[in-house]
Amino acid sequence: MEDKNNLIVYIEIDEGRIADVSLELLTKGRSLATTRGIRLEALVIGHNLEGVENQLFPYGVDVVYKMDDPRLEPYTSLPHSSAVINLFREIQPEICLMGATTIGRDLGPRVSSCLHSGLTADCTSLEIGDHTDPVTKKEYKNLLYQIRPAFGGNIVATIVNPEHRPQMATVREGVMKKEVFNPDYKGTVVNLDAEKYVDPASYIVKIIDREIEQSKVNIKNAPIIVAGGYGVGSKENFELLFKLADVLGGDVGASRAAVDAGFVEHERQIGQTGVTVRPKLYIACGISGQIQHIAGMNESSIIISINSDPNAPINTIADYVITGNLEDVIPKLINYYKKNSK
Numbered sequence: 001m002e003d004k005n006n007l008i009v010y011i012e013i014d015e016g017r018i019a020d021v022s023l024e025l026l027t028k029g030r031s032l033a034t035t036r037g038i039r040l041e042a043l044v045i046g047h048n049l050e051g052v053e054n055q056l057f058p059y060g061v062d063v064v065y066k067m068d069d070p071r072l073e074p075y076t077s078l079p080h081s082s083a084v085i086n087l088f089r090e091i092q093p094e095i096c097l098m099g100a101t102t103i104g105r106d107l108g109p110r111v112s113s114c115l116h117s118g119l120t121a122d123c124t125s126l127e128i129g130d131h132t133d134p135v136t137k138k139e140y141k142n143l144l145y146q147i148r149p150a151f152g153g154n155i156v157a158t159i160v161n162p163e164h165r166p167q168m169a170t171v172r173e174g175v176m177k178k179e180v181f182n183p184d185y186k187g188t189v190v191n192l193d194a195e196k197y198v199d200p201a202s203y204i205v206k207i208i209d210r211e212i213e214q215s216k217v218n219i220k221n222a223p224i225i226v227a228g229g230y231g232v233g234s235k236e237n238f239e240l241l242f243k244l245a246d247v248l249g250g251d252v253g254a255s256r257a258a259v260d261a262g263f264v265e266h267e268r269q270i271g272q273t274g275v276t277v278r279p280k281l282y283i284a285c286g287i288s289g290q291i292q293h294i295a296g297m298n299e300s301s302i303i304i305s306i307n308s309d310p311n312a313p314i315n316t317i318a319d320y321v322i323t324g325n326l327e328d329v330i331p332k333l334i335n336y337y338k339k340n341s342k
Contacts, residue, residue, distance in 0.1 A: 021099035047073035060181030174276035224250025231286025289314025
């Protein structure tokens with residue numbers, strides 16, 4: 001099919017704050033749009049959106065679609081789905097990217113189902129490339145490669161959508177880097193009338209009040225992370241990791257096996273089913289290094305592995321490997337750091 005010349009990112013915004021995942025997707029979207037030779041566009045739906053484009057243009061956005069209406073804040077499923085579906089029918093985007101957040105996981109399937117476009121969830125990488133159908137031998141140019149782990153992380157699948165548009169993918173927060181493209185970049189703004197795009201019947205649900213409790217754990221932006229796996233052995237042994245993290249000015253993370261064993265809370269889980277982190281220093285303690293965990297931390301600047309097993313898979317990606325028992329190694333690290341730091 002003939003493609004339009006646009007890649008659009010759905011922007012999550014709440015009380016004037018744009019979600020980090022949306023800015024990460026704009027960064028990746030700018031790269032993909034440049035490779036593809038098409039426009040990068042952004043769609044913002046909500047209320048009190050005046051000036052929001054000034055937060056988006058520096059990421060290389062060519063067109064910002066704004067739909068401002070008090071009934072569209074905060075997010076509710078039906079009005080936002082109606083708005084996106086009807087707009088997409090009009091502008092026919094080639095590619096659409098959304099965050100794999102609570103909102104994105106609700107909105108994305110509704111839009112893709114209605115438009116019969118298909119959707120790849122929880123992608124870890126996005127690229128532009130060609131594809132030849134193995135049966136018909138038909139060649140397709142400049143498709144979106146939607147790359148994600150599959151079968152429990154045992155393989156990495158590359159998924160393409162040759163015929164239907166938009167090509168849709170969701171990406172978890174932290175998977176892509178967030179970088180300003182050009183602080184002086186300027187695009188155009190298109191103001192959309194909600195009355196034209198939103199079915200009045202979709203306003204059937206009204207949010208009267210919201211109680212929002214902020215997470216007490218936020219390891220995503222920690223510069224140093226001390227992470228523990230099942231090999232740490234117990235909840236009590238995890239206290240050693242907390243002591244080391246405290247001395248280093250970092251925070252504590254964990255593998256899924258450690259969380260499932262009840263050693264620490266789920267908010268600290270790093271990996272395919274947890275959060276993705278990029279600290280300057282990642283100290284992996286008693287972590288074997290399954291691909292599901294590595295997917296969430298392999299872009300750390302420096303990786304140190306502390307493990308009693310010299311053949312642990314994580315050692316292959318570590319910059320430094322310390323072979324030994326945690327109970328012996330970590331107290332020595334703590335004492336040495338205390339003695340040699342100001």
